[in-house]
Amino acid sequence: MRVVQHLGVVQGSTVQAKNVFRDIGAALKNLVGGELRSYTDLLNESRQASLERMQSEAQALGANAILNVRFSTSTITQGAAELLAYGTAVIVEDDARG
């Protein structure tokens, strides 16, 4: 494969607020420590959504690949986080193999 055209940075982000019900379990877990499963899942779901948004932006530009994808997470207020995915949209072509 070979990059034939660069289309610039594409990104997708979601802002996720926590869920009160998931929080009840987390509060209990905070006594004894350990993994907060519900939070892991919650963040994974919204990260997936960010990826999809980034992909549709790339698609709208006519790209068929995104290179060097990165994630970034920031806490906005207590109980809300922004999950950002970004990368470089490109058009790749298969090599003519001889």
Added chain:
Amino acid sequence: MVEGLITLFFNLALPLLLLVVGFLVGTIVERRHLRRIRAREAELRDVLAFALRRIPEDLEVSAPNFVAGSAVISVDYFKRFAASLRGLIGGRLGAYESLFERARREAMVRMKEEARRLGADIVLNVKLETTRIQAGGRNATISVEALAYGTAYRRGEGDGQIH
């Protein structure tokens, strides 16, 4: 008299009880978690992970797959207390160091597990990210999320190279 006892209970006995429970259960949970991580790391030893940004020239690889793994880990009540004491005099916060270690190693293991599920045996351009999360309501408890991600390939098949 009764009122005094109740106040005493809530101000002294309850926090003390929470500390003891937090310490005992927290220690067991952490030890078990580390043991589980070590076992899975050993089991996943043949899935390689590198922070290289490019595919080494002498390496033939298959088509790429994006893989990621993450984990949110929380500290226990005792560690939070121990850390607040440590905060007075400064120095290394051992209690929180193990928190980050567990989160990151767990995330890495999950990433490798996903790579293996996809039939890959090498992950390149691995990046690690850590975020602080306020979980469990207002009294700002400390938990961290670690995220590991990269590009997974199968070695020795060709065709994945981007020039």
